[in-house]
Amino acid sequence: MSIDETTKPVVLTPFAAYARYFEDLSVRLADNSFAMKPGVIGTIFFAHGGTPEGRQALLACFDRFDEMFGEHLVTGKDTDLGKLSRRDAKGVEKIRRAIIETPFDEAVSVIRSSAPNSKMAPDYQIRTLTNITNLEDYTSPEGWTSPKGREIGYSYLKFSVPMELVTRPEGQAQSEAFLRYLCEQLDVRGGYGGLSAVTAYDYHNWQAQEWAIAQRFSGIEIDACAHLSTHEWCPDSFDGTEERMTAYYPYLNPGSNVGSWGFIKGVNWYTLLGDLFVERLGGDAELRKALDRDDILIERINHCVLVRAGPFPRLGAPEEGLPEPYVFVNEVLRVLRNPKPDGLHLYDPHLPNADSKHARSWEARFDRWDAQPIPQPPKIVPPPPEKRRNSVQGGSPCPEAGWWYTHAMQGSRRYFKQGEIMPAIEGSKWGATYWIWAPSQDSAK
Structure with missing residues (x-):
């Protein structure tokens, strides 16, 4: 065996990673069902989920997922507080109507799933929680107004397919094709995709297990509570003070106070960057120049740029170390992260989880040892740079x-x-x- 062969880094294909580590990435229940299973996810944050056009686009995404994977989808939910239950054709139509007919000042919260009940992890799922839109002018007690038709926040959509599917080239192609379809239909402002330990819908019971798996496998995305993190991606600003605002803007208004600067979570196999983040990196051309490498795919779809780090998702198992393509992409995109991120799990003082302290170290897992600190965001929204x-x-x-x-x-x-x-x-x-x-x-x- 040559020296080059002995020092060549280990790279696990999805098939090899699945065969070697399926049990390590899973949590079995007493009846031999699973509360957690390895899967490939796509999580996106998008605008206009509280508009007629946005709702129609969202319905198209659910319909496409049904066309691709409908044979596996047996349950669903059509309201936020509803129970995950078995769905026949009429039950599926009720979910479709909820997407379109829910008033725009109320959030759509629906699920299609392969899990028989909320205690079992799904192989296939698609779910959303939308933002809302003012149906009339709103005047706050402090005097600032939010006009009719203004959106509040971003919407969230997540889908997952079993890891076993992407061990086959045609299955991986299906997963990637659906992620692209989402970007074609929705006004995507950010997101990510890659391997994850997909939990049952009672996810709060499995935070410690998800955290343990993510610590061991660097390619695993912590994502059980992703629906709670839309504020991290969504920028806003205001005039006055936090205690007494005189104006509020659901965007970064030059000269106003920064409410939320807008951050990405980090990188994975796919990292989705809305125009806001691409502009912070100098634009499309500069981004492509910085990531110019044969194994890095960069693709613009509408208001979003998709960055794929390598030809297939990496587990980041102990024998692999940090997936090198992820490290390479992270070196360019890391400045878009929050230097002080919120926790990625619900607070639980009794069990280890991705609280704010752990979230900061986990999001920095692909940073080089000598990486410079991520810059703090400004407190006042700067004027827009002159267009180059x-x-x-x-x-x-x-x-x-x-x-x-x-x-x-x-x-x-x-x-x-x-x-x-x-x-x-x-x-x-x-x-x-x-x-x-x-x-x-x-x-x-």
Whole structure:
């Protein structure tokens, strides 16, 4: 055996990881059923869940999941406080109607699942908890107003499929295709996807077990309480003080106080970045440049960029160490995390879990030992950075309507319409022609 062979890092495929560690990733009940099972999840946070268009898109996502995996889905829930129960065709239609017909000032909270009851972990599931929209103008006791039609917060959607499914290439392709479909249909602002220990719906009973598994396997996502973390992703700001606000904004209003800056949770196999986070990294081009490697997939779908760290999800078992593609992606994206995250579990002083202290170390698990501290967010929303525009080579269509100039010809400043071909100047001493954005006459001097 050569030296290279002995020092080559161990990489477990999903098939190898499943075969070796299924029992370690599971919690069996006395009747041999499972309260926790390994699966592949997709968790997203999206806007417009409290609008007619958002609800129609959400219904399309549930219908697509049913088309793909409906043969496994036997139970469901159509209200937040409802009981998970077996569903025939009429029961499924009731869930569909709840998505569309629930008033927009009330949250939609529905589930389709393969679990026979709430005590057993599902193999297949899709669930959502939406945000709400003001049906009329609201005036707070402090005097600030929230106008009719304004959304409050982000919505949440999660799906999971069994880990066994992605041990086959066609199964992995199905899981990835559905994640992309969600990004095509919904206004996704962030999220993630990868391996997770999927718990039963009485998840509060299994926090300690989920925490123990996540400590041992770095690729496992802690996600039982993901529906409680929408505020981490969602930015907002206000005027006045926290005790006496004079105005509230469900976005970052320049010059106002930061309420929530908006953070990602970390990285996994898939990390989904809304425009807010992409802009903080310098834009699409800078992100692609920073992550330019053959095994890293970067794909934009509407207002979201999907970053895939490696060709398949990694378990991060002890013999593997930290999955190197995850470490590589984390080095670029880590600045988007919260330096002081909230806990990832419900508070329980009697059992170890992902409280705020543990959440901070867990989210930093892919950081290099010499990584710099994550910067603290500002307290006042800064003005937006000036938009950066790349130069355009002559012969190319104009990317943005406005005034442009080129050094290749004196007096070249002119207005181009978007899509208009920007000419190449022949015989110029400057060589190839490049057109430069000129917002004012001074810019062309």
